[in-house]
Amino acid sequence: MMAKLFRAVIMGPPGSGKGTISERIAQSFGLKHLSSGDFLRENIAADTEAGVLAKTYIERGLMVPDHVMTRLLLPRLEEMTRHSWLMDGFPCTLTQAKALNSTCDLDLVISLNIPYETLKDRLSDRWIHPGSGRVYNMGFNPPRVQGRDDLSGEPLIQHDNDQPEALVARLRHYKDVAKPVIDLYKSKGILHTFSGTETDKIWPYINSLLSTKIPSRPETDTQHIPLP
Ligand SMILES: Nc1nc2c(ncn2[C@@H]2O[C@H](COP(=O)(O)OP(=O)(O)OP(=O)(O)O)[C@@H](O)[C@H]2O)c(=O)[nH]1
Ligand SMILES: Nc1ncnc2c1ncn2[C@H]1C[C@H](O)[C@@H](COP(=O)(O)OP(=O)(O)O)O1
Known part of the structure; x- marks a missing residue:
């Protein structure tokens, strides 16, 4: 029998670690990681x-209109009716949240609360592989070869809007x-906020929260894969 589907959203300012934490959640709990930036x-x-429309905004470092x-x-979400997922980067605005609300019921929202100084340090050190969106940080998770993507070997770039x-x-x-x-999510009783300066310290709290909400990997019957 298929376990109940699970839908979650992760929110946080740029550089708060949404992408990094989403990857850990996807690996540990078998949810699909959906990212607005990747879409x-x-x-x-x-x-x-x-x-084509979105590109004109992104190139100027602007938010794409609702x-x-x-x-x-x-x-895309309507195609995912049989999957459990975690959405990263959407909704960003109240209009987007209301639109999402009319499509599905969320089980949980994770909000990351990270000090400004930490965000600034991380993003000024963030390098991206433009082809895949893979993200590196020269201190926290450096590429194996400096300036090169681990999988493709292609050059990494920095975003102007990370400065x-x-x-x-x-x-x-x-x-x-x-x-x-x-x-809105607080009033629905599904908001969980995590504060801190290091992903590795926040992660165990998120992991244990999700362990209480997702007893086994939702689309397979395998056990959680513990993270290093
Ligand atoms: N030093 C340090 N860097 C971290 C930590 N967690 C994540 N990072 C790095 O910080 C940068 C931002 O992390 P992301 O996961 O891309 O953050 P995000 O919230 O998805 O950012 P946006 O895509 O801009 O919204 C990346 O370069 C990460 O490798 C941490 O605990 N310490
Ligand atoms: N929900 C949303 N609403 C409006 N714009 C969004 C959005 N999600 C992403 N964008 C825009 C902002 C960025 O210019 C671009 C890339 O998104 P991203 O990869 O999440 O951001 P970043 O460049 O901060 O790592 O897309």
């Missing part, structure tokens, strides 16, 4: 109508738009 990049690469995001993501000047504006914007979303 956008796939659509841009495939030159879809929404992708109607483009919902047009892009909701059909401190752009980051201040991105964080201010995140705070403004995320607050009503966080309030």
Whole structure:
């Protein structure tokens, strides 16, 4: 018999570790990791109508408008009716949260609360493989060969909007738009907030919370794979 499906969202400012923690959750609990940034990049690469539109905003370091995001993501979620998933990067705004609400019932929302200084240090040290979206940090998870992606060997790049000047504006914007979303999930009783400066210290708390909510891997009957 298939276990109950599980749907979760992870929220947090840029650099808070959503991508990093989502990968750990996906590995440990067998949820599919869905990322708004990855969906956008796939659509841009495939030159879809929404992708072409989204590109004009992303290139300027702007948020993609709500109607483009919902047009892009909701059909993908509707295809996932038989899967458990964890969504990273969506919803970002109250309009997006309401649209998501009308498509599915969330079981849990994880909100990451990380000090500004920590975000600034991490992002100024973040390197990305543009082809895959794989993320490195020169201190925390460096690539095996400096400046090169572990799998493809291709060069890594840094985003202009990861630099401190752009980051201040991105964080201010995140705070403004995320607050009503966080309030909404709090009022639904599904919000869990984790604060700290290190992913490795936050992770055990998230892991134990999810262990109480997802007793076994939802789409297989295998045991949790413990993380190193
Ligand atoms: N030093 C340090 N770096 C970390 C830690 N956790 C994550 N990182 C790095 O910090 C950067 C940001 O982490 P991501 O997982 O990309 O964060 P995100 O919230 O998905 O960021 P956005 O995609 O910008 O929204 C990456 O370079 C990570 O490798 C940590 O505990 N310590
Ligand atoms: N839910 C959402 N609403 C609006 N724009 C979004 C969005 N999710 C992602 N974007 C935009 C912001 C970024 O310009 C771009 C890339 O997303 P990302 O990979 O999550 O961000 P980052 O560049 O901070 O690592 O897409």
